[in-house]
Amino acid sequence: MIIVIEGxxxxxxKTQSKLLSNFLKTRNKKSTIFSFPDYTTPVGKEIKNFLGGKRKFPPQVIHCLLAANRWERSKNIKDALAKNHVVIMNRYYQSNLVYGTVNGLDLKWLENLDRGLPKENIVILLDVKVLDSFSRKKQKRDRFEKDKTFALxxxxxxxxxxxxxxxxxxNASQEKTIVHQQIRDIISKHIR
Known part of the structure; x- marks a missing residue:
């Protein structure tokens, strides 16, 4: 099973992915967490340079790189699934659909970039208010996160x-324990 945590x-x-993993342990389920973008891979390093303002790419290229980053990890994802792990994705291709659409790209084109990757079973959108997002962030924001109009x-x-x-x-603007309980309620319907 693949559970995607988006937002x-x-x-x-990240917090809810860890809490979910701990919850699954109490249900005797093993889990593996993947976070995207994964900056440890060769493509991930290019994405990090782009987000940090060190590289420039047209929107099509960065969204291809974001998809390639998931493809770099596809074998690891399949291996975790083969071991009967619940795979928790701290972002997956859904964020590419959202950011790509906002960047003016065609939704069908974006969908095709990830066609063939392991398919998710459940997607949970942590819907945070923009003001809450900005008040929570302590360190430097990347180029996608700085602009409040873009954030909206x-x-x-x-x-x-x-x-x-x-x-x-x-609603991710609630207390994290309430958010976690709501995620557990969603997941419990799908896990015996």
């Missing part, structure tokens, strides 16, 4: 695509 910057994706477009597009693709939406 804008500082929605709590991202959060609105996440909501729009969540409806289109039937993703689960959780």
């Amino acid at each position: 804008f910057d500082q929605a709590g994706k 477009k991202i959060t609105n597009t996440y909501r729009k695509l969540a409806k289109r693709y039937h993703w689960n939406i959780v």
Whole structure:
């Protein structure tokens, strides 16, 4: 099973992925967490340079790189699934659909970049208010995260695509224990 935790910057994706992994342990389920972009890979290093402002790419190229980054890890994902692990994705291709659409790219074109990757079973959108995201961030923001107008477009597009693709939406501006409980409620319907 693949569970995707999506959302804008500082929605709590990393925290909720860890909490979910710990919850699955209590249900005797092993899990593996993958985070995207994965900056440890060769393509991931290029993405990090782009987000840090050290490299410039047209939108098509960066979104191809983001997809290539997931393809770099596809064998690891398949291996975890083969071991009957629940795979938790701290972002997956859904974020590429959101950011790519906001960057003016065609949704079908973006979908095709990841066609053939292991398919998710559940997507949970941590829907954070832009003001909460900005107040939570302590360190430097990357080029996608700095602009509040852009941030608003991202959060609105996440909501729009969540409806289109039937993703689960959780209000991530709540206390993290409440968010975790709501995620557990969603997951418990799918795990025996």
